[in-house]
Amino acid sequence: MENRYDKFTALIFNISRYIQKIKNQEMTKMGLKASQVQCLFYLYNNKEGKSVTELCELCGEDKAAISRTVKDLTELEIVFCEKDLNKKYRNPIKLTEKGEAVAKKICQKIDTIFDLGRHGVDKQNIQQFYEILTLVCDNLKNISDKNGEENGN
Secondary structure (H helix, E strand, O other): OOOHHHHHHHHHHHHHHHHHHHHHHHHHHOOOOHHHHHHHHHHHOOOOOEOHHHHHHHHOOOHHHHHHHHHHHHHOOOEEEOOOOOOOOOOOEEEOHHHHHHHHHHHHHHHHHHHHHOOOOOHHHHHHHHHHHHHHHHHHHHHHHHHHHHOOO
C-alpha cells in the first residue's frame, strides 16, 4: 500500500521549498529579500494599505518579522506608514510610487511563475485541485483545532 502520509508531506514540503528558492532567486535580482514578497503582494492588492497587525495575519508572520520587513521597505522608500500615534500597530502601511512599480513587477512575476508551474494542467483541473487542497487544509485545521482544545491549547 502506498504511503499517503509520506507522499503528501513530501509534495507539500517540496512545493514550499521550491517556492522559497524561486522567491530568493527572483528577489535577489531586484535587490530585495524573499521575506518581503508576501508584504508587497498584499499591499499591492490592497491599495488602501494594511496595518502591521493585518499584514501579520495575511502573511502568517509575527509582529517582529513584519515590523523588520516594513522597516527595511521603508528605508528603501518602497512603503510608508501613515502615522497616528494612537494606533501603534494599526497605522496603514502603503506602497510609495516606487513601491507600486516594484510590487507590480513582483505580482507579474508571480503570475508568470504560477502559469509555468501549472503547465499541462487545464483550467478545470486546476480549479478542482484548489478546491480539494482547500478542503484538505480546512479538514486538517479542524483536526488541529480539536486536538488543541483537547490538550488545553
